[in-house]
Amino acid sequence: MSHSSFRPATAVLLAAGLGTRMKSSRPKALQHLAGGPMLAHLLKSAAEVFDRLVVVIGPDMADVAEVAAPYPVVVQHDRLGTAHAALQAEQWFGDGDVAVLYADNPLISAQTLAALLEERRKPGVGLALLAMRPADPARYGRVVANAGNVERIVEWSDATAEERAIDLCNAGVLCADAADFRRWLHAVRNHNAKGEFYLTDVVDLAVADHAQVRAVEAAEDELRGVNSRSELAQAEAALQKRLRQNAMDNGVTLVAPETVFLASDTQLAADVLVEPNVVFGPGVTVHEGAVIRAFSHLEGCEVHAGAVIGPYARLRPETSVGENARIGNFVELKSATLAEGVKVNHLSYIGNAQVGAHTNIGAGTIVCNYDGVFKHNTSIGKNTFVGSNSVLVAPVEIGDNALIAAGSTITDTVPADALALGRARQTTKPERGKLFKDALKAKKENG
Structure with missing residues (x-):
């Protein structure tokens, strides 16, 4: 014109x-x-x-x-x-x-x-x-x-x-x-x-x-006008129907569309698969071929191609999950950047952290990133193995190819290729377990 x-x-x-x-x-x-x-x-x-x-x-x-x-x-x-x-x-x-x-x-x-x-x-x-x-x-x-x-x-x-x-x-x-x-x-x-x-x-x-x-x-x-809570709910349902249809028209698989809730700015690439009962908050981008498994909640995050999230995972703002990474059940990420191929498969919290490529984070691992006043950073290198039930007390740095023994509390730098053990030595007393339990049972029987 x-x-x-x-x-x-x-x-x-x-x-x-x-x-x-x-x-x-x-x-x-x-x-x-x-x-x-x-x-x-x-x-x-x-x-x-x-x-x-x-x-x-x-x-x-x-x-x-x-x-x-x-x-x-x-x-x-x-x-x-x-x-x-x-x-x-x-x-x-x-x-x-x-x-x-x-x-x-x-x-x-x-x-x-x-x-x-x-x-x-x-x-x-x-x-x-x-x-x-x-x-x-x-x-x-x-x-x-x-x-x-x-x-x-x-x-x-x-x-x-x-x-x-x-x-x-x-x-x-x-x-x-x-x-x-x-x-x-x-x-x-x-x-x-x-x-x-x-x-x-x-x-x-x-x-x-x-x-x-x-x-x-x-x-x-x-x-439709929105003047009451019931009309707001009707508008939400209408908008969700529109957003779901747009996603499917663009090549996204929604296994049970009526159970998936999207934000107006959710970006799902072609060949993304979303299982039932997933909630997308504002600011989410999911790249081609990623899988979001059931009962996961994502907001303010980016999931790269081929990654698998959930089930029952929570991705919070300022989180980036790398290509082909695996985030499993009851894992929570906040302000975390995970590189390609990282695995955090079970029951872990990773916050204010960077995790290098192909590192494995064992079940029950917790990053202690908050001291009550400030947030602190944790850096974990590539090809590192963090054993189950580990506690990483920030600020802390763990080098490439390191090994953190299960049950460790890590408070100091772990160099590349090192083995770190941060737990008390085990003490075993023969027969004492049985004697202790027998004493408790007797006490219970005698009132």
Whole structure:
């Protein structure tokens, strides 16, 4: 598109709502879906379509402004309705087109937003809106249309029986030319029971101006509003279904898809296999051919090609697992970098550590990385064998090809190729075990 034909588009995201119906002290925009706040999901989709984004927040919402960054925010100091909220961003409208979105409609896809903008830009179309046909229209406002042109939106409480039978429902999102939108927003009146300025009144004003109003339909799972905990759960289920399908479409095997939970930024490469009951928190990347076995939990980590994780493993932030490594049951890693071919197969904790290639960490090994105030580092070389039930007290360094005897407590540097034993000498007293047990049994029998 040449510069002369470029027409900018601005998205205004309304995020001033409180969490009243959520029974929450956290604003609605910050309620979490798939590991991130609702507002972040909508920002991501909108940023793919619109040239400018601006977020309308309420007073004392610095936490919402932080999520909105780097996009500008404006404050709606008095909550006087959705049209009033949109008008607070008037200075950001500029030229071109403006769409008004809601932070509590977080699942609208970039494809749907692009379709909305495309419809608005068709010859003769003055206003475009999003609509859906929900399984249960319930108390949604009905979209009354004739030959494809929207005539009005009727709120359920004001609708006749015939109008309530209409299954096309308003999703609340509008898109219009910036100049028209400014004019219509300023013309909205608050002559209603709540004394608020409603964005939906813009539709009536557009029709009164003889502007052509068109509806763009999208799936209910995209357009559903999230105003309560139950609706939040429904949105989570819809988003998880979408994320799982995307993963499988990209070549990932989910053995039991309905039991796997993904974050919105989870990156799973082709030929990754995920067994049942796995949870991915934010910031996870899994490379080609890796296997994530059942009941594992991963967040903020990277798993390289061919590695096997779990079952029942926990990978915490700042962890990297090398190619073809093996992390087994009840192993926890935190701020740990494991090189190619490392094995940590059973019941171990490795934190603030670097482990060299092809090293084996025996069952029950613990890295003591925290002294109550500071975290300390542990470095383990390549081709090293750490025996079962070892305790590595950081800071400590273990060289290449070293051998740590089982049951050792290691507090000093272990040079390359060395054998380290850090345990008390065993003392054996013949017959004393039997005598001790017999004495205990006699004591019990005699009360």
